[in-house]
Amino acid sequence: MTIVSEKIEDARASLNKYAAEKLSDDELVPRLYIDALVTPETLDLKLLEQLAMFEPFGQGNPKPVFLTRDMILSDEPYVMKDKHLKMRPSRRLVKQFEAVWWDGVERSKGQTLKPNSRIELAYIPEANSWQGATRLATCGRGPQSR
Secondary structure, eight states: OOOOGGGHHHHHHHHHHHHHHHOOTGGGSOOOOOSEEOOGGGOSHHHHHHHGGGOOOBTTBOOOOEEEEEEEEOSOOEEETTTEEEEOEEETTTEEOEEEETTHHHHTTTOOOOTTOEEEEEEEEEEEEETTEEEEEEEEEEEEEO
């Protein structure tokens, strides 16, 4: 879609009016679709290699979203660039992960994200390479506090 920048506000108002008239309250509730429940024991770089066989990801073939339950935050989330949260969840302190929650500062309002908090984590697994080492990272949709 191409639109002249001066018409963006008019287009936004028209779309919002149309949505208010046509969409039910139920259709306006955000939904998160989970592709698989994954335990930390099965989440590793080998799984990422297997997922690569389903590429290319994009429209019509989105990256899979996983859910891992019963995770524990080992420390306070670290704020990155004033808007993202980096966390280190683990399961029974055995296997620790690095998770980034994009726009997590805004989205986490009202949630308890303190050390030893139990969370469920919905995420897209990715490889993070830095200084010659490759680690598993999870790019999150955000934890659900319990």
